[in-house]
């Protein structure tokens with residue numbers, strides 16, 4: 473399920489990346505009335521290119537491995553401050569070839585969780601695929617944003633689209649996954665909607681791994697969400713996705729009512745709506761990217777959800793084989809699973 477969730481996200485991301493900045497009518501005039509329905513393969517690499525959403529998700533997963541080992545070694549620390557902020561600084565480096573301070577250079581060296589290989593060895597991660605401004609500016613500031621000391625007032629979807637690995641790794645405790653994901657998103661997104669959408673997304677992934685249905689996972693999550701200050705906008709969007717999925721409104725009109733997905737709660741709501749509305753995974757992913765807005769982020773979040781909910785066998789094998797960095801994604805998910813088993817199951 474760990475592998476399925478991360479591969480599902482990468483597939484949705486790659487499907488949507490081709491049409492990220494296109495309105496629906498432009499998508500239709502280029503790909504036909506059904507919109508984009510297949511992965512577009514890059515002629516140079518022969519792969520369907522992933523974007524910043526999957527790149528950052530991989531840095532989150534790598535950062536969890538790093539933070540968990542560092543915290544265990546020292547007996548103290550938070551995920552955000554003990555490896556994930558540093559992992560995001562590495563991501564910042566891949567995109568800009570810079571780090572905010574000289575002292576940060578140390579994070580580029582081989583670290584505790586890197587026995588044989590480093591995420592920094594993958595050249596595909598250095599390619600800029602429309603990285604989000606909030607992420608770049610916040611990480612470039614040299615300060616780590618927190619909920620207590622917000623780095624900005626951003627509620628873009630850059631915080632939510634990268635936290636599926638938190639839900640996977642901490643699935644035994646959805647409330648903990650929620651909290652940790654809010655802290656990770658707050659590194660770059662200071663508005664409550666920006667980080668609470670991330671918390672909600674991680675908690676949903678957790679509950680899916682625990683065997684709950686999508687709607688049951690959303691119920692646990694809305695109860696957790698209500699305990700946080702500033703939750704109203706995020707809650708409203710999640711509830712709207714449920715009501716619309718339950719209604720006879722056409723997907724095209726329903727998605728319009730939820731927004732365009734550039735904002736965190738809208739991206740989460742569109743992804744949830746598609747996962748609820750369409751039981752066929754391939755069709756749900758196609759639905760999640762064919763709209764006016766941020767197609768790769770809604771596709772990525774939807775793919776993470778569908779993978780966690782339905783498993784690897786529900787994903788299209790041809791799509792799995794086409795997606796860029798497939799081997800790294802599988803390795804990353806497997807490492808996360810192995811560490812989870814070792815840390816929480818004593819294996």
Ligand SMILES: [Mg+2]
Nearest residue numbers: 523524525768
């Ligand atoms: Mg993207």
